[in-house]
Amino acid sequence: MLQGSSVDNSGPSFTPLVVLELASDAKEETIAWLMGRIKDQQQNGGAELLVEQLGPGVSTQEKYNPNIFLVGASWQRLLSGAEDLGLFKEFSDGSMRAFTCANKLNFKEFKGDGDSFLSMAECQYIIKHELDTLRAKDETHVPGYTQTKLYPGKSIVRRLQSKGILIQMFPLHEKEALKRLSFSWYKKVKLSLQPLDDIKHYYGEGQALYFGFLEYFTFALVPLALIGVPYYLFDLDDYDRYVIYAVFNLVWCTVILELWKRFSASLAYRWGTLSRKKAFEEPRPGFHGVLGFNPVTGREEPLYPNTKRQLRVYLVSLPFVLLCLYLSFCVMMIYFLMEGWALSVHDEEPTFWTGILLFIPSIIYAVVIEIMNLIYRYAAEFLTEWENHRLESSYQNHLVLKVLVFNFFNCFASLFYIAFVMQDMVLLRQSLATLLITSQILNQFMEAFLPYWLQRRRNKKMIHKVRKIRTLEGKELPLTEQVRLEAHMSTYLGTFDDYLELFLLFGYVSLFSCVYPLAAVLVVLNNITEVYSDAFKMCHVFKRPFSDPAADIGVWQLAFETMSVIAVVTNCALIGMSPQVKTYFLDSETQLILWTVAVEHVLLAFKFILTFVIPDVPKHIQIKLARLEFESLEALKKKKMLEASEFSKNVQ
Known part of the structure; x- marks a missing residue:
């Protein structure tokens, strides 16, 4: 892993920032053409970057891919790239402003030649952007591959990726910086907060915002957990008193989301992404269609009729999702049959073993849910890819919607059925506890132990090789071996699954925790282990991801807010079903329903008023902007x- 974080590229040698790995059988003509375009001047349509081919390393006996290239840039090229991207940095007056080379001396951290002005993550992001925007000029096809067509304005790197000619592109780790981050992040036992600024500096704003939200969510759960413990210990069978807990839950889930928006806005302003303009989105690598002209850019690119895409969404994807929901419903009914059978066995002859048998159906159902979610995820990705969305943001929105709908139904349908159809609060508590505990155990196994175990098996030969090289050459790992080692590491697939897990945990707590107040305690414990396991994976299991200059958590904010609205309805219904509340409406069940609906509407109105009363951006930041x-x-x-x-x- 690379020494230091400064970049000084004024001479012929340079600090390698990004790795390009082409297929081992890639044509020499293709490689020469690509390298020429990367090195060529900007005015000639090139990226004006520096490239070196990775050598064979110390041991040439093992089979290796010779087509691995290291990409860097001169310092002036990085500064001009920062200006093109509109990176925000702290100005001399303390405000955050878009960087310009003309005013570079007026920026607070720009000293001397500014060789420490940009972080390594920012430099790597700049290079990725320059490579992504490297476009074809007059070429009709990729040299050496007559079937791989090109046309003016087409992103070369994206085309090579979609055809498998470019296998992977990833940024290199920095050994010393990663060691310092690991120590302050998860290696030392502490009660302090996560080093979000250091995470942002090394991994970028998108990753830092995820860990910031995970930390914020964990601390926000503490009051709910502190109230829930005495409720669970002293009022185990008294569901009437949970009315107060449910009311507190309603206010809690609304307030924490509004305060999070303020907190994330403060972080985004400090990191310079709050007021940064969103870059024009390029077509996805997998997007295909008939060649035409983009009406906005005027460049040639594939065009695909929106009507055809909508037909695919509504005539294929939507029926498939509904079919999956129906299958999930059938599995749920089988679970209730198993539950009824276990209960009948226990009632006939109550023993210790039949008591354990009562929990078996819920455990099996929880495992089946996780398997169904996993299978459905692959199907949803295939369908969303088949829908042929032009932009990555549109692709992600459709994928998130598909996955959220199914996961919500799969994880919570049985709880809704028990609560409002069967109206069995004892079974609801038991099912919630079993689902929550089982899913957390499975998630910890899948996210912490399994990736580490698989990575150890995958790199077993490489680790022995590294030890041999260190014995021969000293303690430091040569660059060639570091690159090849990182090339075999798992690719980080983003924060999608992490946010999805937090979304489901938020649902368990906000929807039904009034009947199982210990849920918040379990989620707090899960989140604490999640911080450490995720931090370990980021530092030692995955390749370093490219920086993601995000200003918020995106579509997930809307998902959490939608869950909080559903929580209002659910908790009001649970309050209305409480025997303590029912005593006030003994004569008329209709009045009870009307009062419950009225209270629900009042609370929803209160919730939406809070969204206006609490500004999303703090006042002092609004003034600065x-x-x-x-x-x-x-x-x-x-x-x-x-x-x-x-x-x-x-x-x-």
Whole structure:
């Protein structure tokens, strides 16, 4: 892993930042063409980057891929790339502003040549952007591959990736920086918060926001857990008193989400992504269609009729999702049959073993749910890919929607059935506890132990080789062996599964924790282990991901807010079913329903009022953003006035 984090590329040697691995059988003509385009000047349509081919390393006896290349850039090229991307950095007056080379000396951290001004993650992100935007000019096909067509404006790297010519592209780790981050993140026992700024500096804003949300969610659960423990210990069979807990739950799930938006806005402003303009989205690598002209950019690219895509969504994807929900419903009914059988066996002859038998159906059902979720996830990815969405954001939104609908139904349908059809609160508590505990055990196994075990098996030969090399050459791992070792590490697939897990845990706590108050305690314990297991995987199991300059948690914010609305309805219904509440409406069940609906609407109104009362962005940040916008407008006016005066002088 690389020494240091500074980049000094003024000379012929450079610090390698990004690795490109092409197929071992890639044509020499293709490699020469790609390397030429990467090195060529920008005015000629190149990326103006530096490239070196990775050598064979110390041992040449083992089979290796010779087509691995290291990509870097001169320092001036990185600075111009930062300006092109509009990276925000701290200005001399303390505000966050878009970086420009003309004003580089006015930025707070720019000292000397500015060789420590950009973090390694930012440098790697700049190089990725330059490679992604490397476009075909007059080529009709990839040299050496006549069947792989190209046309003007097509992203070369994306095309090579979609055809399997470019196997992978990943940023390199930094040994010393990673060692420091590992120590402050998970290696030392501490009660302090996570080093979010260090995580952002090394992995980027997207990763830092996920870990920030995980930490925030964990601390937000503490009041619910502290209240839940005495409820669980002293009122085990008294469901009437859980009315107070349910009301507290309603307020809690609304307030924490609103406060999170303020907290994330503060983080995003400090990191310079809050007011950063979103870059124009390029077509996905897998997007295909008839060649035409983009009406916005004027470039040639595939065009696919939106009507055809909508037909695929509504005539194929939607029926498939409904079929999966029906199958999930059938599995749920089988679970209730098993539950009834176990209960009848226990009632006939109550023993210790029949008591254990009562929990077996719930455990089996929890395992089946996890398996169904996994199978459905692959099917959802295949369908969403088949729908042929042009943009990555559209692809992600459709995938998230499919996965969330199925996971929500699969995980919570049985609990809704028990609560509102069977109205068996004892079984509801037992099922919730079993589902929650079993899913957490399975998740910890799948996310912590299994990836580590698989990675150890995969790298067993490589680790022996590394030890041999260190014995021969000293303690430091040579660059060639480091690159090949990282190339065999697992690829990090993003925060999708992590946010999905937190979404389901939030559902367990906000929907039904009033009947099982210990749920919040279990989720807190799960989140603590999640922080350490995720941190370990990021540092030692996965390749380093490219930085993701996010300003918030995206579509997941809407997903959590939707869950909180459902929680209001669920908790109001549970309150209405409480025997303590029913005593006030002995004469008319209709009145009870009407009062429950009325209270639910009042609470929903209160929830939506809170969203307006609590600003998403803190006041002091709003003032800074408004001041920056005002200064930009004033500067634009002065520029126009100067241009007008120059024009009048020239006319005279």
